[in-house]
Every structure is written in C-alpha cells, then in structure tokens.
Amino acid sequence: MKIGLGLYRQMLNERHYRFAQQLGVTHIVAHLEDYFSADPKLADDAHDSSLTSGSWGLGQVDDWTEETFTTLINDLARFDLKLAAIENFAVRHWHDVLLDGPKRDEQIAHLKRIVRAAGAAGVPCIGYNFSVTGVWGWTRGPYARGGAQSVGFDIGDIDPDKPIPEGMVWNMAYRDEVGPDHQAPTTHAQIWDRYQRFLDEMIPVSEEAGVILAAHPDDPPVEALRMSAKLINSHDAYRRAFTANSSTNNRAELCLGCLQEMADGDVYETVEEFANTDRIGYIHFRNVRGKVPNYHEVFIDEGDIDMARIISILKAANYQGVLIPDHTPELECDAPWHAGKAFAVGYMKALIAAAN
Numbered sequence: 462m463k464i465g466l467g468l469y470r471q472m473l474n475e476r477h478y479r480f481a482q483q484l485g486v487t488h489i490v491a492h493l494e495d496y497f498s499a500d501p502k503l504a505d506d507a508h509d510s511s512l513t514s515g516s517w518g519l520g521q522v523d524d525w526t527e528e529t530f531t532t533l534i535n536d537l538a539r540f541d542l543k544l545a546a547i548e549n550f551a552v553r554h555w556h557d558v559l560l561d562g563p564k565r566d567e568q569i570a571h572l573k574r575i576v577r578a579a580g581a582a583g584v585p586c587i588g589y590n591f592s593v594t595g596v597w598g599w600t601r602g603p604y605a606r607g608g609a610q611s612v613g614f615d616i617g618d619i620d621p622d623k624p625i626p627e628g629m630v631w632n633m634a635y636r637d638e639v640g641p642d643h644q645a646p647t648t649h650a651q652i653w654d655r656y657q658r659f660l661d662e663m664i665p666v667s668e669e670a671g672v673i674l675a676a677h678p679d680d681p682p683v684e685a686l687r688m689s690a691k692l693i694n695s696h697d698a699y700r701r702a703f704t705a706n707s708s709t710n711n712r713a714e715l716c717l718g719c720l721q722e723m724a725d726g727d728v729y730e731t732v733e734e735f736a737n738t739d740r741i742g743y744i745h746f747r748n749v750r751g752k753v754p755n756y757h758e759v760f761i762d763e764g765d766i767d768m769a770r771i772i773s774i775l776k777a778a779n780y781q782g783v784l785i786p787d788h789t790p791e792l793e794c795d796a797p798w799h800a801g802k803a804f805a806v807g808y809m810k811a812l813i814a815a816a817n
C-alpha cells in the first residue's frame with residue numbers, strides 16, 4: 462500500500478511537491494484542469510492563498526500531449542514523487558460523450574489520443590467521473606467535529622429537479638453562451654448506453670497504451686439529480702460497470718466516502734471483493750456520517766467507516782496500489798487545505814504502520 466496526495470492544477474508547483482515530500486507520501490494524483498468555479502468546496506479552497514503561490518509549475522495546459530505528461534512526471538521525479546494517476550478528463554474533452562451530442566465521435570477520438578499520449582509518457586492510470594451533473598447538490602455547514610466546516614447532502618435543502626441549462630455539463634459551461642433552453646433529461650437507459658459505448662471504444666485503447674481507466678462513483682450517489690440519471694450510484698451499479706467490460710484495465714477510482722453514502726451494500730465486502738479481483742485503480746480514502754438522502758462528510762477518524770478495518774482488508778488482499786486522502790473538513794487555521802490533508806495523511810500512515 463502506498464500513500465499519495467491529490468493536487469489540483471494550480472497546486473502543481475514546487476511548493477506543493479515539497480509539501481507532499483515532507484508528509485512522506487510517495488505518489489501524486491494530478492488534476493490538469495481548474496474546477497474552482499464549479500465546485501463549492503473547491504471555490505472555498507481557492508480563497509486559501511497558500512494554494513497558489515509557488516516558484517514554478519505546470520502552467521496553463523491547453524492540450525494534453527505526451528510532452529504535458531512527461532513534463533509533469535519529470536517535475537515530480539525531482540522530488541522523489543511518482544505520478545499515480547491523472548484525475549478527470551476536462552469537460553471540454555468529452556461533454557458530448559456524456560450528453561451523446563454531435564461532437565461525440567470527434568471527442569472519443571481525442572480521448573483516445575490523450576490515453577495513448579499518457580501511455581507513451583508512463584502515466585499508469587486516468588480517473589474519470591462519467592456523470593452529466595458532476596458533483597452537485599451539496600450544502601455546507603459546521604458538520605464535522607468541533608463545528609469544522611464541511612459539506613453534506615440533505616435532499617430537503619435543495620431542488621433536486623432543478624434543470625441544467627443547455628450548454629452546461631458538470632456545472633460548467635462548455636460553450637460561450639448557456640441556455641436559454643434546458644438540457645434534455647437523461648434517462649437511466651441512456652446513461653448506461655453512453656457508458657457502454659465509451660467502455661467499448663476506450664478500454665481496448667487503454668489496454669494497448671497500458672493505462673488503467675478508473676471510474677469514480679457518483680457524488681452524491683442518488684438515483685437522479687437535475688433530471689439526469691446517475692450511473693454508478695450503488696454497489697451493484699459498480700459491479701455492473703465491471704460486467705459491462707471485463708478487462709482489468711476497467712477499474713474503480715474507489716471513493717470510500719461515496720461507497721458508504723450509497724443506500725445499498727456493505728463497504729467492507731465491496732472493498733474486499735474489488736481488491737481481490739483487481740478492480741481498484743486507486744482509492745479515495747475519506748469518511749462520512751449517514752447515507753443518501755442525508756449525510757455529512759466528516760474527519761477521517763469520526764465517520765461511519767472503520768478505516769482501520771479497511772486497511773486490514775486491503776492488506777489481506779495484498780493491495781499494492783495508492784490511497785489518497787479525499788475531501789477533508791476545514792481545520793480552522795491559515796491553511797485549511799494543507800492542515801486537513803496533513804491530518805488525514807498522518808492518520809493513514811499510522812493505520813498502515815499499525816497493520817504492518
């Protein structure tokens with residue numbers, strides 16, 4: 462088992478590589494796009510000025526080429542860090558794959574070029590979230606220990622059927638003007654058909670390129686939001702994703718928080734099953750209290766999941782992959798993002814050391 466740190470695009474700089482190295486993590490999961498405008502949790506992080514300062518970084522990434530990936534891998538190597546995965550395609554890469562729009566085939570061809578470039582550079586894994594709504598519907602409040610600000614999902618606090626304006630996916634505009642009309646609803650059958658075609662075309666390329674494709678579950682894992690059906694919103698839906706394409710290049714970006722939030726299933730049984738069948742790309746290691754339709758994200762050591770039990774299951778399955786801390790509640794200090802990650806990583810290191 463290895464511990465990594467997820468870094469957003471504006472954190473891909475020397476300062477954050479040193480931070481990771483000082484925490485004792487060995488791997489980085491990198492986001493190459495800026496999601497700060499879309500995600501309320503990240504929008505708050507963006508106000509933490511300690512995130513953006515650094516002497517150099519990857520800079521603006523317009524296209525994802527072999528050179529982009531090689532530059533990142535070489536930068537990390539200077540700090541004895543390895544790239545575990547790229548997390549998420551950009552919305553501009555694949556909005557019509559998600560929506561079955563007119564540019565769908567063109568965008569699939571581009572995604573294939575990205576996967577081949579990643580493979581040529583030595584990127585082992587790309588995580589993705591096959592979702593029309595993206596992360597939407599959270600509320601914020603003092604949900605974690607000591608009143609720490611965190612995110613939650615409370616179905617009574619939102620309008621779950623609020624329509625998506627045309628021109629948006631994942632809370633982000635993919636063209637200059639959005640609306641005035643609303644996007645057509647996406648049914649359960651439609652999202653699974655789109656996903657099946659995505660797997661059919663992408664997994665063979667991922668095998669040739671030697672790049673694992675790892676699916677994050679829906680967050681929040683409800684049936685539908687904004688009139689768009691969710692794809693991986695239950696333990697059984699995750700299993701169905703692997704039945705849809707049996708290649709072991711088809712894996713999970715296994716988010717323990719989302720798994721626990723799901724209405725069905727047992728998080729320990731599912732983790733054991735996926736670890737023993739080579740279905741884990743990498744793991745988002747976080748904790749939560751409650752399930753859909755009402756739950757709160759909490760500190761790693763206060764939620765419903767027994768994190769030590771998860772580590773012992775992974776150890777028994779001889780899991781050799783990477784775990785990264787995922788969202789954390791904000792610790793009240795000048796650098797809430799860094800403090801939250803440092804607390805989670807320290808806790809993870811201790812759990813692994815104790816298991817060994």
Ligand SMILES: [Mn+2]
Pocket residue numbers: 677716717718719745787
């Ligand atoms: Mn996650």
